[in-house]
Amino acid sequence: MSRAPLYNILAAYILKHSGIVYDEKNFFQLDSRIDFLKKNLKLVSDVDLQKILQATPLASDVHVMIIDTATNNETFFFRDTKVFSTLEKNVFGKFEEGGGKIKVWSLACSSGQEACSIVMTHDKYAKGKRSDIEILASDLSTKILDKAIPGIYNQMEVQRGLPITDLVKYFEPEGDQLWRMKREYHSKINFSQFNMLKDPFPLNKFHLVFCRNVLIYQEIAQRKEVIKAIYSSLVPGGYLILGNAENLLNLSTDYVADTFDGCSFYRKPSIAKSTAA
Amino acid sequence: MRILVIDDSNLIHSFIHTSLTAKGINIVDAENGKEGISLLKQGEKFDIILLDWNMPEMDGPTFLEQVAQNNLVDCPIVMMTTENSPQKIMRAMSLGATEYIMKPFDKTILVDKIELVLQKKIPA
Numbered sequence: 001m002s003r004a005p006l007y008n009i010l011a012a013y014i015l016k017h018s019g020i021v022y023d024e025k026n027f028f029q030l031d032s033r034i035d036f037l038k039k040n041l042k043l044v045s046d047v048d049l050q051k052i053l054q055a056t057p058l059a060s061d062v063h064v065m066i067i068d069t070a071t072n073n074e075t076f077f078f079r080d081t082k083v084f085s086t087l088e089k090n091v092f093g094k095f096e097e098g099g100g101k102i103k104v105w106s107l108a109c110s111s112g113q114e115a116c117s118i119v120m121t122h123d124k125y126a127k128g129k130r131s132d133i134e135i136l137a138s139d140l141s142t143k144i145l146d147k148a149i150p151g152i153y154n155q156m157e158v159q160r161g162l163p164i165t166d167l168v169k170y171f172e173p174e175g176d177q178l179w180r181m182k183r184e185y186h187s188k189i190n191f192s193q194f195n196m197l198k199d200p201f202p203l204n205k206f207h208l209v210f211c212r213n214v215l216i217y218q219e220i221a222q223r224k225e226v227i228k229a230i231y232s233s234l235v236p237g238g239y240l241i242l243g244n245a246e247n248l249l250n251l252s253t254d255y256v257a258d259t260f261d262g263c264s265f266y267r268k269p270s271i272a273k274s275t276a277a
Numbered sequence: 278m279r280i281l282v283i284d285d286s287n288l289i290h291s292f293i294h295t296s297l298t299a300k301g302i303n304i305v306d307a308e309n310g311k312e313g314i315s316l317l318k319q320g321e322k323f324d325i326i327l328l329d330w331n332m333p334e335m336d337g338p339t340f341l342e343q344v345a346q347n348n349l350v351d352c353p354i355v356m357m358t359t360e361n362s363p364q365k366i367m368r369a370m371s372l373g374a375t376e377y378i379m380k381p382f383d384k385t386i387l388v389d390k391i392e393l394v395l396q397k398k399i400p401a
Contacts, residue, residue, distance in 0.1 A: 015292070020383040023286040025331065026359040029381065155361065155379050159386045163393060164370070164377040168363050177361065177379075 003027075006034065006046045009053050013066060020156070032176060033066075040065060077113045077120075077161035079212075080244045084121045086260040087208075091239065092125045095207045101132045105206045105233065106189075107196060108214040109137035112148030113157070115189045116181055118210070120170050123185065136206075138194035149191045151181035197222060201229040206238055213243035220251070227252045231268055240266040278399075279303045279322065280391075283313040283340065284329035284357065293327065296384040300400050310335030310343070317349040325391060326350065328374070330358035330365070341372035353394040357382075 007027040015021050022030060034049065041062065043049050052062060078084050095102045102122065106115040115137035122133040139145050155177040158167050167179065174180040196211075197218075209230050215223045230240050231254050240255060242248070248255055248266055255266035280302055282293050290306050297304060305321070307313040309332040330337040337356060344350050353375035358365075361379040369377060376394050378386060388399055 011288075020381050021288065021292040022381045023284075023288040025286065026380045029359075155381075156383065156386065159379060159382060160389060164366060168366055173362065 003031075003034075003046055006050050006053075009050060010034065010066070013053060013058075029177065037062075037065060077158070077166075078117045079114070079161060080263075081161075082261065082263040083241060083244075084117055086263045086265065087118070087121050088125045090260045091208070091265065092122060092131070094237065096129070096131060099130075101134045102208070103206045103235075104133060104135045104208040105210065106135060106137040107194070107209060107211045107230070109139050109148060109191070110144055111153075112137055112151065112189070112191070113153075113161075114210060114212070115148075116151065116170075116186070117161075118208075119181075119185050119188050120166055122188075123170075133188055135189045136192060137189050138192045140193065140195050142193055145191050145193060151186040151189075152178050153180075154178055196226050196229070201233045203232055204235055206233050207235055208239050208241060209234060210241045212241060213246070216243070216246060224251050228254070231255065234268040236268055236270040238268050240268075242266065278324045279305065281305045281307060281313060281316065281321070281323040281326045283307045283310060283326065283332070283337075285309055285332045286329070289329070289357070293387065296387055297399075302399070309333055310337060310340030313340055314343050314349070317344070318347075323350070323352050325352055325394060326354045327357045327378075328354055330356060330360045330369075338368065338372055341369065341374060345373050355390055355394060 007030055010030055010033070011022040011027065034046070038044075038046075038049055041049070041052065043052070052058070092102060104118055106118065109115050115135050118135055119133065122131070125131065137148065139148070152174055158171060158179045170185055171179040171181050211226070211230060215226060218226070227240070227248065231252070234240065239258070247264065248257070254268070256269055257264045258267050278301070280297065282290055282304055284290060285308050294304055305316065305323070307316060311334040313326070313328070314335065328337045328340060335343075337358065341354065344354070354373060355376045355378060356369045356374045357378045357380065359380045366377050376390050378390050392398055
């Protein structure tokens with residue numbers, strides 16, 4: 001029996017509720033989603049699933065199941081592209097004196113796209129140079145770290161923010177519509193669980209600390225504590241990088257803002273600033 | 278902005294119209310590479326071409342070859358296809374594609390890729 005009616009119903013539902021379009025030529029990619037739904041809903045036939053999908057309204061747990069299988073929680077590579085072009089053109093070069101690896105911390109790394117973006121940016125910077133990098137990527141959530149650690153992303157995730165030339169250079173296919181960052185690049189990232197409100201910060205260690213779009217969810221007092229702790233983690237001359245809409249106004253006077261093409265990086269001065277009033 | 282969409286799927290044409298027309302973009306549709314070549318030879322100009330791979334009459338790679346041989350376009354061409362192997366991607370790029378969208382995709386990916394190749398934001 002043709003699966004066409006079920007494909008059409010499921011594709012229409014996915015398009016309506018997630019905005020993802022499947023056309024006739026990739027309806028076959030819905031097979032694994034259909035099998036997953038049938039298994040989890042304990043259904044035997046396509047017709048049974050079809051009836052459930054045509055129910056109005058759809059049961060909320062079924063709706064969540066459909067959208068989860070279609071979207072898989074995409075996030076973004078190279079979020080705020082100016083940050084990464086600034087790293088490549090203006091910032092990485094500042095840390096080459098004295099040799100050694102450039103040390104970076106992606107604090108609140110989520111599913112790892114930021115850390116991967118830093119690796120890719122450094123690789124472009126390092127062409128023809130002797131430069132190496134090591135990245136600590138940490139997050140409070142062990143669940144999201146489980147996702148980040150293998151460096152595997154679905155086809156939707158690798159199409160957001162990632163030019164196709166970068167995808168082909170830095171990733172390789174891994175099964176059905178999945179891509180894995182190549183080991184030679186991904187091995188530069190070490191993942192670890194870290195609670196920025198409770199765990200001790202390493203001292204005087206990092207050239208760059210990324211803490212983007214995280215502090216906005218915290219109260220002012222906690223933000224100040226984290227920013228102060230990051231300061232102690234940076235080497236003199238190192239930078240704190242915040243989210244596009246964030247700044248240190250009323251949070252810290254210890255840092256110096258360096259602006260590159262409209263993009264602000266917050267520097268720990270090489271000689272400590274006096275914070276006396 | 279004018280976009281040429283070359284794809285044999287009505288679903289894709291409909292989706293792209295729905296996604297982009299509200300942004301003041303003028304979309305021209307072709308069902309296969311042959312129709313696309315015909316439009317270009319008539320002197321039609323576009324800011325970007327979205328191109329499927331597998332189509333009757335003339336497929337995507339053949340369209341790219343004809344465009345290159347006859348110097349028919351000076352705008353970016355973005356493949357839009359279920360073909361997702363690195364080998365196919367590299368083949369399309371070597372034939373002149375500027376970027377690549379793998380199906381299935383959503384409006385965010387579509388807009389992101391167009392903005393990437395045009396190096397400018399599409400009005401919201």
